[in-house]
Amino acid sequence: MDKKTCRSVSAAAIALVVFVLFLSNSAFAQSAKDEGLNAPPPQxxxxxxxxxxxxxxxxxxxxxxxxxxxxxxxxxxxxxxxxxxxxxxxxxxxxxxxxxxxxxxxxxxxxxxxxxxxxxxxxxxxxxxxxxxxxxxxxxxxxxxxxxxxxxxxxxxxxxxxxxxxxxxxxxxxxxxxxxxxxxxxxxxxxxxxxxxxxxxxxxxxxxxxxxxxxxxxxxxxxxxxxxxxxxxxxxxxxxxxxxxxxxxxxxxxxxxxxxxxxxxxxxxxxxxxxxxxxxxxxxxxxxxxxxxxxxxxxxxxxxxxxxxxxxxxxxxxxxxxxxxxxxxxxxxxxxxxxxxxxxxxxxxxxxxxxxxxxxxxxxxxVAVNVSVSGRIFTANGFPIRNAIVSITGGNLPAGVKIQTGSFGWFSFAGLESGQTYTISVGAKRNTFARAAMIRRSGRLSSTEGGGHM
Missing domain, CATH: 2.120.10.30 (TolB, C-terminal domain)
Known part of the structure; x- marks a missing residue:
């Protein structure tokens, strides 16, 4: 059964954030890394x-x-x-x-x-x-x-x-x-x-x-x-x-x-x-x-x-x-x-x-600044998932946008407006998403722990 887990996130005046979602396919998710990318100064x-x-x-x-x-x-x-x-x-x-x-x-x-x-x-x-x-x-x-x-x-x-x-x-x-x-x-x-x-x-x-x-x-x-x-x-x-x-x-x-x-x-x-x-x-x-x-x-x-x-x-x-x-x-x-x-x-x-x-x-x-949010989708065993559907809604995207991950599990959304709130959701066949792992913290986006099983 294909399940999706969503979490509201904020694109807060950043240039790039690596967003790692750990997936479970009869496995437990690991801790995600805080990439430590500080937000550039607001304008x-x-x-x-x-x-x-x-x-x-x-x-x-x-x-x-x-x-x-x-x-x-x-x-x-x-x-x-x-x-x-x-x-x-x-x-x-x-x-x-x-x-x-x-x-x-x-x-x-x-x-x-x-x-x-x-x-x-x-x-x-x-x-x-x-x-x-x-x-x-x-x-x-x-x-x-x-x-x-x-x-x-x-x-x-x-x-x-x-x-x-x-x-x-x-x-x-x-x-x-x-x-x-x-x-x-x-x-x-x-x-x-x-x-x-x-x-x-x-x-x-x-x-x-x-x-x-x-x-x-x-x-x-x-x-x-x-x-x-x-x-x-x-x-x-x-x-x-x-x-x-x-x-x-x-x-x-x-x-x-x-x-x-x-x-x-x-x-x-x-x-x-x-x-x-x-x-x-x-x-x-x-x-x-x-x-x-x-x-x-x-x-x-x-x-x-x-x-x-x-x-x-x-x-x-x-x-x-x-x-x-x-x-x-x-x-x-x-x-x-x-x-x-x-x-x-x-x-x-x-x-x-x-x-x-x-x-x-x-x-x-x-002044609104265009920013990007990028990430990579893995299995709990560390293998990238290709062709996963990643969706983003909210902010300056009233209709939302969907993309597929590439061969190495990467996705990227550009043209997002800083200071807005967005919701990212992911779906892929034969995989259950344990927990969305992005939070807004003090003007930066970072990863947090996520876990679960099928």
Missing amino acids: YQIFDLGVVLMGDTASQGVGVSTGGVVVGRSVRTGGAQAFTWTQAGGIVGLPNIAGRAFCVSNSANNTGVVVGTCASTLFGTARLPIVWTNGAVSQLPLPAGETLGEAYSVNASGVSVGSINSGSLQRGAVYSGASATVITQTTAGGSFFTTAFGVNNAGRVVGIGIDPSNAARNVGMVYDIGSSAAIEVGSISGTNGAIAFAIGNGGHVVGSTMMNQGSGLPFIWTQAGGMVAIPLPTGTTQGSARGVNSSGWAVGTASSAFAIPFVYDGTNSYRVADLIPAGTGWDLSMNTSSSAQGISDSGVIVGTGVLNGAVHGYAMVP
Whole structure:
């Protein structure tokens, strides 16, 4: 009986992957080899976010929703205006709230809700937490007796997080509907939230806290809305604390880990795997990760003499300056103003750079790259199988493609679009396929074990 075993796979910006499926013909499959072919660096097209009003002196890209709604601010003499930007619609200014001339949008969801902060100075004096709903501005509620607050992140349900008050009285806060709730839950060691920087669709909140037994130490905090306690993300060797800046819908938390108030190193954290250092881009000595998407790709800014925005694909860190075409006029590596602040689920990177001498926000949109997937079909005894039918569907192949293996069991599919998901299936007479043996791992394709019998 002819059986087929399928597994969804992703062709992730690779040049060639050797895909080995072990077949069983009354035999057991062996381990497949990880060919160790790293993905080449991703490539991007860069867009200028522009400014809201002609005459504005600068703009900054601050974040991006999972679906690609960019947020930031456009700066002018005596004021700053929040905005959204999309690739289809360009920049759209959001109204300032009365009495506050300096506003910034920090986060957006995909249904028209944007949150941020408005203040009386560019540096946050007399700041208030703000929400824009389909372009209409209003202040988020503050707890009774409080006059200061800020909002940093909003999820798909419209729940946003930030902080209230300032100085030693500053505390993390959750804004939901017509109420604001101070996060009073502490870690087992008594550390408490001072600012909540991120919230995902599951209601998990991340930010920074204080350890009452060592006020010099930063505490990276994680709290699930409605739970009775918070937890700490920990630190890596040589450090004793962290700041958690963002969380994705996949549960990945990113930020910076450091010794007390010293310079930091970027990290990524998961509940299952704990904290892992993100490699610094070439030529830098310190940095911080500031945004993460649902797949665990992260962005941030490292530094040496200059600010170096980077993107991390789960394996490698790349300087974003190296991922855009030459001759664009953008400087993303030879100044102290550049940053990478957010990354959408489709890989759009948002931050700030210098364009022909002016500080402007940018959006970097991935460019599809054609890749190939090749492989070889063996029996469990190591003999190649000719004339096996190998099928691939998905991605940019709505009708699918079928080919036969050659005399030595080889097959190859060309013209696949990177970043897409494909399903490969194999069938051959007198052979049963034990298990598909391809996975997507950190921007590469590799083999894994497969086994079975007839």
